[in-house]
Amino acid sequence: MKETRISILSFQMCLTAMTITSIGLVTPRLTEDFSLSASEQGILVSMQYIGSTLACFIGGMFCEKYGSGFIGRVSLAIGFAAMICFSFVQSYPMALICVFSLGAFSLSLQNSITSSALAIEGQGHRANAVTQTVFPVGAILVPLLFLLFSFWQMWRPVYLVLAALILIALLFSRGTRETTASVGIIHSLKKFPKYVTKGRYMLGAAVLFLYVAAEIGFWSLTPTLFESTGAGHVSGIISACLIWTMMLAGRILGTVLLKRFSMIPILIPFGILGIVSYLLVMFTSGTIAIVCTALVGLACAPFYASIISWATIVANDKSSSYLAFIMASGSFGAVFLGWVVSLLGDAIAGKLIVLPALCCFTIMLLMLCIFGLRREKNCKLNHD
Secondary structure: OHHHHHHHHHHHHHHHHHHHHHHHHHHHHHHHHHOOOHHHHHHHHHHHHHHHHHHHHHHHHHHHHHOHHHHHHHHHHHHHHHHHHHOOOOOHHHHHHHHHHHHHHHHHHHHHHHHHHHOOOOOHHHHHHHHHHHHHHHHHHHHHHHHHHHOOOOOHHHHHHHHHHHHHHHHHOOOOOOOOOOOOHHHHHHHHHHHHHOHHHHHHHHHHHHHHHHHHHHHOOHHHHHHHOOOOHHHHHHHHHHHHHHHHHHHHHHHHHOOOOOHHHHHHHHHHHHHHHHHHHHHOOHHHHHHHHHHHHHHHOOHHHHHHHHHHHHHOOOOHHHHHHHHHHHHHHHHHHHHHHHHHHHHHOHHHHHHHHHHHHHHHHHHHHHHHHHHHHHHOOOOO
């Protein structure tokens, strides 16, 4: 039953990945259709993650009240409707609303998946690592869908395909009320003040905030980066495929390494590779730059799942509310990044568009080096 549950959660995570990463690929198409400026592109990214942040907070509280399985099914229903609407979007304001809805669906579902995975008795951190490892599979499939429909100069059918897959997931979804279910909404709300006032809760949230800003700030803008520098439409799709193929390989490697090593010592060498790769993307071009984007994907691979697990152990809290807090903090990192890109506008056009992401990644790695190893030693971190 546990393995079946992990498989179902993994399929749902795949759909989450397809939704989240599709926005970066569709942004150049929306730019063509609605003549978007660099500032408007940044607002589009922010709108997606404003929806994600709000839905994550609300979804986390409702997971504790009604169970993550039920909230997952509600999220899938919302996602199906949002996909249908997005496939018929006709204006920039309508696109903003649809992107907001897709962001809300994706992180609400991801929160319920993570909560369900960590609640699997005796396999929590392993289940979380496995479901997060599947994320790149969905992220690889989306560029292939865009590539398929690009032969007919279309992008809207991609979202009709996603709607059909979400409907399938909804029809076959299953799950019971988690052990945290039936906790009142007011009780969940009372937890949040301590999350923002105590260092052991804020540490994981701050690290995830910076990491998500760095990762999403990279892959969501990479298609725009390559297409704006004259590499053509296919270059953005190819770069996205390479990023997520290497991220899949990296997450598999990271999951294997977790059997022998603790989290932070695994993350630091990956982080160093990430900084070097970000810099190479900024100072190279053509095929070399595309290869360097793949290296960024490899470097980022083990961070998200490991930071979430590490944060719950440091805080000694893996409730849906705390997961919502740290995941929403991560989502807000993408909002912040989109705001920075929008504010800087044409000043960071071209290769410099990834500079804010590089800054966030570097600060995040420094925090892990300064606080992570010490916290890990003090808390005597162990893995399931």
